[in-house]
Amino acid sequence: MTPEQASVFSETLCRTAPVIPVLVIDNVATAKPLAQALVRGGLPVLEVTLRTPAALEVIRAMADVAGGIVGAGTVLTPEDVRAAKAAGARFAVSPGATDRLLDACEAEDLPLLPGAATATEAMRLLERGYRVQKFFPAETSGGAPALKAIGAPLPQILFCPTGGITLANAADYLSLPNTACVGGSWVAPKSMIQSQDWAGIEALAAQAAQLSPR
Template identity: 45%
Template sequence: MTADLSSVLGDARILPVLTVPTAATAAPLADALAAGGARCAEVTFRTPDAVQVVKVMAAHGELTVGAGTVLSAEQAERAVEAGARFVVSPGLEDEVLEKCSELEVPVVPGIATATELMRALRAGVDTVKLFPAEPLGGTSMLRALAAPFPQARFVPTGGIRAAQLSGYFSHPAVVAVGGTWMATAGHLERGDYAEIRRLTAEAVVGSAA
């Protein structure tokens, strides 16, 4: 249906999920993530400046930037125009899938049930966001869904912390793991880019272990 997510992310397996309040934060945040070894990032469409944040971070040059919390075709289009290389949604919305297919960008819809996964696969999408991963049961839920759908690939996101990475990455169906702990609202409010860099580096090392 669209380009494959793995072809866009390359060997990047840590996906920082970012809710960035102002575009002024975007450049130093991109610097901190890249310095920590991140090669991709998801900018959520939860703030008024999200489009501008995508533009600034996409222009950084060292990060493959995607748009997250995309709920409509219009948001998907604006995200791609701003430089997003992939689109992530918290749920399975047909108009988002169709728009991403039209734009020829990878789309990662959120799923929480076997029925939703079957719908995604039927629509030609084989990489999905298991969301919210930890509240759904974490790696136990991942294994339960992966067993009857060996063609499916997963990007678990939601409630995951650094200590849980090895459990997710031990499953061959996991393409990448998304998380907010590397750059929280508190980090951004304080301008604590050194801590963002440290947490990102820790996560990148954990993804390779």
């Protein structure tokens, strides 16, 4: 898969819903009901971060959920790429980008949403063909004002900001012309997952799904 093809896929993915839930899951048993609640609430694109020992099994479980599009987040190495694809991930998300990681995703035909935090990083990815990128860590990198400023000289790049995004500030990002969607964990709080409050998570997802890009 070429970077240009990955960008086409990523743009479609990012425009599917205004919020991509960023999920850190410890217990595989919660995977399916969590995914089902989020999909019912209107958030079908799910990012399962590779930050727990259970992550790959969680991806396998969620991959079977009707209507869901499950990907792997915190993808750092070629080994992560291969493991994520084997588990059923349909896309990958990284906090940054290295040549080895980009090469692996292209070789494995796994669409990548690569991370950038500065204009230089964004330009390097654009030079390679990635015009859809993750802005991370969004809030500590200057928030919506910084992303707006990057968009002035680089209007051809479309972003999914992640990192510190909440219901309170999501609209600030979604109002920007260079933002397709945001990523956030607030739609699936750890406490609600542990208590298996699927109705509550569905309600949070429904609220987030009502957020409108510009």
